[in-house]
Amino acid sequence: MQPGEQRDEVEMLSLMLLIRRFEERASQQYQAQKIGGFCHLYIGQEAVVTGALAAVRDDDYVITAYRDHAYALARGTSADACMAELFGKETGCSRGLGGSMHFFDRKNHMYGGHAIVGAHVPLAVGMAFAIKYRGEDRVTLCFFGDGAINQGSFHEALNLAALYKLPIVFICENNLFAMGTSVKRSTSLKQIVDRAEGYDIPGEIVDGMNFREVRDKVAEIVDSIRKEAHPAFLEVRTYRYRGHSMSDPASYRTKQELEKYRLDDPITRLRAQLTREGKLTNEQFDMLDKRAKETVLAAVKFAEKSPEMPVEQVYDYVYFNGAKE
Amino acid sequence: MREITYRQALNEALAEELERDPNVFLMGEEVAEYHGAYKVSQGLLERFGPRRIIDTPISENGFAGLGIGAAMVGLRPIIEFMTFSLSLVAFDQVVNNAPNMFLMSGGQFNVPITFRGPNGPAHQLAATHSHATENFYASVPGLKVCAPATPSDAKGLLKTAVRDDNPVLVLEAELLYSSKGMVEPPDEELLIPLGKADVKREGTDVSIICYAQTVPLALKVAAQLEEENISAEIVDLRSIKPLDEQTVFDSVAKTHRVVIVEQDHPFCGVGAEICYRIQKNIFDALDAQILRVSQEDVPMPYNERLEKAVLPNADKLVTAVKQVCYA
Structure with a gap:
């Protein structure tokens, strides 16, 4: 894909649909016990990853937390490889060894998929360090939730990034809940973005239900970083429609609150914008949605018929001793 | 050199x-x-x-x-x-x-x-x-x-x-x-592979398995034991993982007696793993129980006399060696 402004918005809407349909199907397959372990769905937050990635280059570094299916899909990992990973199959993006929380795709510069809250933020800083060390003009996008901002690793990482002036955007997806604990009950700040101020990192807030706002803000920040390396912080206000994970009925919030956000749905919003501007018809939209559903259904079939890694091969993945995959 | x-x-x-x-x-x-x-x-x-x-x-x-x-x-x-x-x-x-x-x-x-x-x-x-x-x-x-x-x-x-x-x-x-x-002089490339132990001193009566700070201790004790006609072989593990068990087994096959002296704590310590591997692989080569000398199972006290008391030392090692040698 092309950098920022040139990415086709209809294509990005199509990506949002793919993410949503993928997650819905993952939910169903989880309930059918085809998927094990933990499974965290991204539904409701699609404008964040698509907006942010529409604003960067393909060779920029992307790293995120455990709610990661959408990042791989948005980075270009096939729905087949994503679904196969959930099924624990060898054809999965992490060969069935990582699972839902550990999606990786080296070729597409997707650096995980990290499940210990806040623990990947120092890794992201290390990737940004490498960019500066080599004198490259890449940028690292580090995504995390509002729960991560109270971990020590997060604070240490922000300080290091500021101290060494590293090219990194810390993107906090504030979906208002860390598992079942609301931001109000977890964070002693009026607004999350103020965390950045403590490290002299410029911070901004953006509406995470609005694809264009996210894209334009990230594009502006990344542009500034490419000119002269520095860290930046973006609080993206969003909402997850589902529980924290598949086992969470989300009884800590009201139906009214959920409905309020559903009315502000990021897919509906971008669709309306495009329709209003004459760039998308209802028929076209239905076709995109149909295609997304078909892609995901095909992915389930692919995952189902894919083989698992033979047991004796797992020992080859303890130490690296030769040619890379 | x-x-x-x-x-x-x-x-x-x-x-x-x-x-x-x-x-x-x-x-x-x-x-x-x-x-x-x-x-x-x-x-x-x-x-x-x-x-x-x-x-x-x-x-x-x-x-x-x-x-x-x-x-x-x-x-x-x-x-x-x-x-x-x-x-x-x-x-x-x-x-x-x-x-x-x-x-x-x-x-x-x-x-x-x-x-x-x-x-x-x-x-x-x-x-x-x-x-x-x-x-x-x-x-x-x-x-x-x-x-x-x-x-x-x-x-x-x-x-x-x-x-x-x-x-x-x-x-x-x-x-x-x-x-x-x-x-070696700086112009000669010195690379030592991981997972390769080194026999720091040859001996025939007992194998003392050690690493890091317990190596000089073991060498000192070996010199002392020599005077009492006990010939100790000193096996320096160098790598804990990967572990060169073969060099350990070869030494034990020769001496038939083993003391492991380690700087960590006894519970699930490095010596416990080595002990397990020796008995599993060359049980018949042993002529005595295997003993371990390690830190004792207490947080480290500051007081110098107490610190010395809970660390491995020459007396503890000599006693252990004599016990496995029935000396």
């Missing part, structure tokens, strides 16, 4: 690897302008500059993680912990990120990183600063752990660690930084 200190040997290893590979950098607390808390990085800032010799704030978790992230995209970081007792602040990074990444990513991301620094009890540093961490880390699949005892081994193992494509912990012996030994 020339005689240099353990500290100088490590310094040479760092300089040579920094010189050889532009992807290698050294990062940690006080490594640059202060030249290292134990002066291991003396002169490196002047020689390689602040781009590659990097001071950090006191943020072990942060800079350990930074190193892992940099390694994921192809750099070869050397991360210094001022002591491995402080690595416990970064335990999540060292244990949960570095060694898991390769498998968890289906083989896409290996982590070529070296964590190094002093390890094990030193003089009167008390409970928080006296940890021997080898058994914690050696129990983690995906990590490699070595613990050199001599300047030559320190240099050769550190250089090998930096070139390894996996996370390697080089546990330096805090009490041995000023000890001296013969080392």
